[in-house]
Each structure stands twice: as structure tokens, then as C-alpha cells.
Amino acid sequence: MKINQQNIFEDRKQAFKICEQTIKQHSKSFYAAFSQLPKKKAQSIYAIYTFCRVADDIVDEEKDAQKLQQLFQELELFEAGSVPNHPMWLALEAVFSEFPMDIRPFYDMLIGQRMDLNFQQPKTQQELLDYAYYVAGSVGLMLLPVLSPTPTKIITPAKKLGEAMQLTNILRDIGEDYRLGRIYLPKEDMLRYQITTTHLEKQIISDNFINLWEALAKKAEKLYNESLEMIPFIANDARHALLSALMIYKELLPEIRRNHYNIYEKKHVVSTRRKIELIHALKRNM
Structure with a gap:
């Protein structure tokens, strides 16, 4: 199919609409942040998010190694210029x-998903951060060309933002992940804080558990703060949206603290009201 460069986003508007519905359904936080972007940039983020969501669902919902391999092969076809006839790929063709x-980074993200299919508990924090790069830091790198005119200058802080968000996910989902047979807490940290699988199984929120949780939360908060180095290199029309995403996601950590670290009985979210407060506060300060 020959691309009409001038009108490709308009020609693919139905594909982008499907991608927008995907992000609206699965990540209200990201949608609240990135829907503030100019239309083409917002559509591009929706398409990239959809790729990540499809990969994530293949692993978490379907646990299907064959489908993940098929997605690898489709990505190879896409890279070679043979675009699969699917809304996600048609939208991504416009983005590219x-x-x-x-x-x-698209390949790296799929490598991270393969790591989840063949899950092994990380031994160290560095192993956890390596994993966090593949499943989330890679996403930061996917987004950079949409958000920055000089993406190669801010690769490291973009990785750090993705890693911070993934650590936040892990800290929010400890109970859910345990029920799925996954423990992302590093073995050396569990040993240091004397936390065993029995504590997780019995959902014990002890002082030691809180100290372990806080050690990783402080690591995530440090990564969030270091990722701010990228902001001067983000396009003016994308800066507020990116900061909104960062602040909303980071807010999950104090939200869990306010709920006394009860990560077993509920999945913590940032309320719509709090998201609006954070977005408005950012606007006042920019």
C-alpha cells in the first residue's frame, strides 16, 4: 500500500480510534495525561500504548508463547516494510x-514479555532494574521521538522514568503477582528484611515488610526525580502531558502509604479528583 504522507493520520483515523479506546479502557492515568497532547502526538502515544498492551495481554492474560512469537514475527515484517493489516500496525505505520x-525498544519490550513468560524471581535489585528496563524503560524510549525534538540526548532519563513506573507497578501489585506465581521482590532484599514467601501467602504486613516496600519505593522516587532531567529537552507542547503522567503515576506510592500498605485486598488507583488536582497544580506552576 502506498502511503499518502500528507493525510496518513486522517486516512488511518479508524485505526487510531481503536487504539484510543484501548488506552481509555486499560490506563485511565496515561489517557488523562497524554490526551492533553496535540492530536497527532496523542494518537501516536495511543498506538504505541496499544502495542505494549497487546504484548502484555498475551503474557498476563493468555500466557501464550506462540502468540508472543507471532508478535515478534509481525514486528519483523513491520520493520521490513510489510505492514500487517491490523489497526495497531496501520496506526504505527503512520507514527513511524x-x-x-x-x-x-519495541523488540526490547517483547524480550521483557518473554522474561515474564519464563519468569524467574530476580536475585538482586540490579536484576530487577534490568527487567524493569525491558518491560517499561523500553516504553520510555518508544515515546521519546514523539515527545522530544532531540530524543537521543535524553535516553538515560527516559529509561529511568519507565523503570520508576515499573517499580511502582510492582509495589502496587505484590499480592496480585503472588497469586499469579510471580515474586518480583529481589531475593537479597527479602533475605535482608527477613520476608519469606509465607509472609506473602498469609498477607502479613509487618514492619519488616513495610521497610522492604519503602526501600524499593524510595528507589522508584529517586528514579522519578532523576528522570526530570529530560524535561528541558521535551517539546513545549508535550511537557505538561509528560509531567502529568509522571506525577499521576508517582502518586500511587503515597496513595498506598495512606492505605497503610494494604496491597493485598485492593488494587490502588489515583482517584479522578486527585488526577485533576495534580494536572491543575502543574498548569499553575508552569
């Missing part, structure tokens, strides 16, 4: 035609 996208 508009922005100087790098295909490598």
Missing part, C-alpha cells in the same frame, strides 16, 4: 512515517 522512531 511522522516521527524519527527507533524500532529497537
